[in-house]
Amino acid sequence: MPTFSDLSRAAYCPRQLYYARTDDDRGPPPEAEARQALAFQYDDLRTADDETLAELPINCSPTAYREALGELSSRVDWKALCNPVERDYFVEGKDCHGRIHKLLAGGSEPPVPTVISPGTPPENGVWEPQSVRAVAAANALAWEREQEIPRALVEYPAVGIVREVELTCRRTADYRRVLRTVRSMDGPPPRVNDNRCESCDYRTECGVKTRSLKSLLGL
Secondary structure: OOEHHHHHHHHHOHHHHHHHHHHOOOOOOHHHHHHHHHHHOHHHHOOOOHHHHHOOOOOOOHHHHHHHHHHHOOOOOHHHHHOOOEEEEEEEOOOOEEEEEEEEOOOOOOOEEEEEOOOOOOOOOOOHHHHHHHHHHHHHHHHHHOOOOOEEEEEEOOOOEEEEEEOOHHHHHHHHHHHHHHHOOOOOOOOOOOHHHHHOOOHHHHOOOOHHHHHHHOO
């Protein structure tokens, strides 16, 4: 049964997942974990001074970061974001399993699973790998709780931004497509060979010619 992180990685590049599975290397690197840890310090960081923030792995200036957290604190779920009912909550669904980074109390509404990303968000919405992971977490939680989980959150703590992910038909279809891809993998999938390859740790094993390599080869 695939994990949430398997599906997220496959949404980015199925071939990358293949090599990660071969190396049994599917955990986040330490620098990513350091950024994710910021999601559990919002309340303290909202009033932290420049010197304190400058030592943290944030992706903006201290002033911009405080402003982002100030805006975040106006959300109705601010207290829930700062004090989740569960952290690293393991859940096993019908199709996949994994750990939900935060589980927020929904009050009279269903609980809200959150995905914590170490990166930065697009101008609007969330990136597809995080969308797929959020849908996977929500579906697994729905299976466990035997209730509909209509939405999830994706947190980008390095910039103090939280985005909502509604389980729309399109997002559910994307999740199902990635799930089918992962289930059918019995060898290395086709190479992607685009901008995603530039930062991939497996580009050497993959044999893809990145833009920088092409320039060195005169291609």
